[in-house]
Amino acid sequence: MTDHRDHDDELGAFLRSEVPEPGAGYWDGIDAMLRRVEDERADDAAPFEAAPSAPETGEPGLTAVPPVTEESLGRVHTDENVIRLTDMTTNTTGLPARNRGNVLVLAAAALIAVLGLGAIFTILSGDPSTTIDADFADDGTPGPTTPAPDDGDDGSPAEGDGAATTDAVSPGSVWLYAPEIIEREEFPRPFLAIGDDAEPYDGQIWASVLIATGEEGPFNDDTWAEFDGLGQPDIWLPLSTLVQQAEGLPPVEPSLVEVIADTSTPPEAFANGVPAIGTVISSTGIRAEFDGEPWILIDDPDFPYFIEESVVAATSLTGGNVGGRRCYSDGVVTYTFEFSADGGTFTGWQVPVGFADDADGLPAADLPFAPGGELLQTLSGVVTVPEEDRYQVLESSVAAEAGGFGRYSTSSWVISADFMTTPTAGEEQVYNAVGCDGPVADDLAPVEATYDNFPGEDVRPSTTAAIETVPGVNRSCYTDGAFILALDFTDDGRNFNAIQTGRVATFSGTGDVDGSDFIVTELVFGDQENGRVTIAYANWDVTPDRAVVSEIGAGAITYDGIDCAEVADDVTQAEDFLGALVYPTYPSR
Amino acid sequence: MESVDSPAQYDARSFGEFIRAHDKQLRGVAWSVVRDRHQTDDVMQAAYEKAFRALPGFDGRSTMSTWLHSIVYRTALDHLRYEGRRRHDDVDDLRNLGGGGGDSAAAGGVGRVELDAVMGQLGPEDRTALMLVAGWGYSYDDAAEILGEARGTVASRVSRARRRLERWEQ
Numbered sequence: 001m002t003d004h005r006d007h008d009d010e011l012g013a014f015l016r017s018e019v020p021e022p023g024a025g026y027w028d029g030i031d032a033m034l035r036r037v038e039d040e041r042a043d044d045a046a047p048f049e050a051a052p053s054a055p056e057t058g059e060p061g062l063t064a065v066p067p068v069t070e071e072s073l074g075r076v077h078t079d080e081n082v083i084r085l086t087d088m089t090t091n092t093t094g095l096p097a098r099n100r101g102n103v104l105v106l107a108a109a110a111l112i113a114v115l116g117l118g119a120i121f122t123i124l125s126g127d128p129s130t131t132i133d134a135d136f137a138d139d140g141t142p143g144p145t146t147p148a149p150d151d152g153d154d155g156s157p158a159e160g161d162g163a164a165t166t167d168a169v170s171p172g173s174v175w176l177y178a179p180e181i182i183e184r185e186e187f188p189r190p191f192l193a194i195g196d197d198a199e200p201y202d203g204q205i206w207a208s209v210l211i212a213t214g215e216e217g218p219f220n221d222d223t224w225a226e227f228d229g230l231g232q233p234d235i236w237l238p239l240s241t242l243v244q245q246a247e248g249l250p251p252v253e254p255s256l257v258e259v260i261a262d263t264s265t266p267p268e269a270f271a272n273g274v275p276a277i278g279t280v281i282s283s284t285g286i287r288a289e290f291d292g293e294p295w296i297l298i299d300d301p302d303f304p305y306f307i308e309e310s311v312v313a314a315t316s317l318t319g320g321n322v323g324g325r326r327c328y329s330d331g332v333v334t335y336t337f338e339f340s341a342d343g344g345t346f347t348g349w350q351v352p353v354g355f356a357d358d359a360d361g362l363p364a365a366d367l368p369f370a371p372g373g374e375l376l377q378t379l380s381g382v383v384t385v386p387e388e389d390r391y392q393v394l395e396s397s398v399a400a401e402a403g404g405f406g407r408y409s410t411s412s413w414v415i416s417a418d419f420m421t422t423p424t425a426g427e428e429q430v431y432n433a434v435g436c437d438g439p440v441a442d443d444l445a446p447v448e449a450t451y452d453n454f455p456g457e458d459v460r461p462s463t464t465a466a467i468e469t470v471p472g473v474n475r476s477c478y479t480d481g482a483f484i485l486a487l488d489f490t491d492d493g494r495n496f497n498a499i500q501t502g503r504v505a506t507f508s509g510t511g512d513v514d515g516s517d518f519i520v521t522e523l524v525f526g527d528q529e530n531g532r533v534t535i536a537y538a539n540w541d542v543t544p545d546r547a548v549v550s551e552i553g554a555g556a557i558t559y560d561g562i563d564c565a566e567v568a569d570d571v572t573q574a575e576d577f578l579g580a581l582v583y584p585t586y587p588s589r
Numbered sequence: 590m591e592s593v594d595s596p597a598q599y600d601a602r603s604f605g606e607f608i609r610a611h612d613k614q615l616r617g618v619a620w621s622v623v624r625d626r627h628q629t630d631d632v633m634q635a636a637y638e639k640a641f642r643a644l645p646g647f648d649g650r651s652t653m654s655t656w657l658h659s660i661v662y663r664t665a666l667d668h669l670r671y672e673g674r675r676r677h678d679d680v681d682d683l684r685n686l687g688g689g690g691g692d693s694a695a696a697g698g699v700g701r702v703e704l705d706a707v708m709g710q711l712g713p714e715d716r717t718a719l720m721l722v723a724g725w726g727y728s729y730d731d732a733a734e735i736l737g738e739a740r741g742t743v744a745s746r747v748s749r750a751r752r753r754l755e756r757w758e759q
Contacts (some may be wrong), residue, residue, distance in 0.1 A: 014704065015724030019617045020626040030637055037641050304755035
């Protein structure tokens, strides 16, 4: 934390100093703009009075349009599946003059093909046969089909275009909405919105399209897409100042919209439609839902972060997913996925990592990407469930979620835990947990899949546990901090039966003791119905009073149906015995 | 000015005073997105106009400052995407390859120019989140409101930006 503050002091100073001072005339221009807007406000006392354009002055003209009221929402007229729209900009709408007269055409195929709306949306300039009738000239009359070149690099069409096309769609068929309505975010859903940014470019008409599909709420819940005149979707996220709702149109399928917006997901993943939430759609993409919002997870090690707001990247999703639980993190939020036995579906949740709700609001620490690092830890601790916040960071930077199942994070790793009971606000509870950190190597699936409640309250907060050998007892116990492996050796030390606690499976196997090396060639967990674990190999350095796991390899594990609670006694029993553990160094293979 | 009974009370003069008081921070948002001095000016003017027009509809659910930041941010993003779509190449772009564009950056030596370049490699959303949180000291919650994103997303952006910068420092 301290490092971050120090760093932020320096960084903040740099960031602030980097902001350039405004250029000459900046405030003069703004003041003039404010006065102009204020004058226009005064004119709004007669908002529906048509006024001629004033090309000679370059000032905006007025075009008679209906009043902009919320009641106007949904009053778009459709005529033979044609939506007529022109972005006639008037003082009533408060839209910038620069876009006045722009008329756009969106090919029907664009929305049909991409949205699947089943209707043809063509935005016309009044004459349905007209494809482009844009006025980019300064003379106040409808302009040519080829616009005048832009006269500046300020992102706007040609300056001085102040005249609306008077031959455009008749008033009543087009309803315009002012920016302030957008700001209030008072839109019913779904609706289709066309941006005021339409303009010819590169032989096409471009415009932004907003498809709002969710519940009423912030715009970031919605999806923006852009379509050119050929129906090619693009990602462009404009702030529209011209919004129009198409009433009576088929509802936009939210998932389809999401697909449109998501460029990171291979299109073929959706070839047969949008997969259900919680479905593994490809080796590189997972469609998930968190907090009621759709997410797409992609597998791109080079970009293991958020791609877009609704997209989070995870490290390798291939391999080790079957029946397993995987954790991913971008350093701030950790995502945990529990895959079905066939690897085809999963349930998942996200956990904010290391948030410290202290004064500066900075994360307590970053969760480092540590592939191949320590994978498992156990924790015990006390969690205070805050009154209001869903998570709270305590002294040990352990956050809790109010619920029967808790996910917590520390400054370096994340744990998953079961509460004994559902905590309530303000209540302190002892929990037991098993944790995992961020990305997990594929060959460690059994380990990272370990997720079991340790019965009782005594869970060692260490990944390394040393258990003394009890002479004369042929049971050796080992733990990596997450589960305990108990080996009952035969007298000759060459065979054993084993109980694995914590993972709640018993197993048996054979091994050879040869001097200091005890090599387990294969351990098969005994409960074949509930699960099978194959440990490809394990190298043990065994001495009369100490056994050291030097290396362990791992296969896959399925653990559907395993009941954790059944092994409570085994935990105690194992601790009564012997063994020693040096936390295994997992090979990177 | 933050707590007005009615946004309609703002006239051109009082609104001008308000934005003058907040312009530096607001410019920081626009700058973080577009990374061009002249475009920053364009964005600011457009955003101020948008805000002033929308002012009567401002419901006070957020602070005026937060509301303005949000408008500037979205206007800047809009502008950036618009420019990107136009495949706009000009001298400014070349000038900005090293990041910066601010006088202070140019005067800061090689390391600063390099840091500018690193900043330029960040996404506009990440840069803005970093600017808000690390530059201006906004809380994650406030930054999230401005950016219209979830708190965790903002935190992630800031964290990611920090890591990029830390890697550069190493």
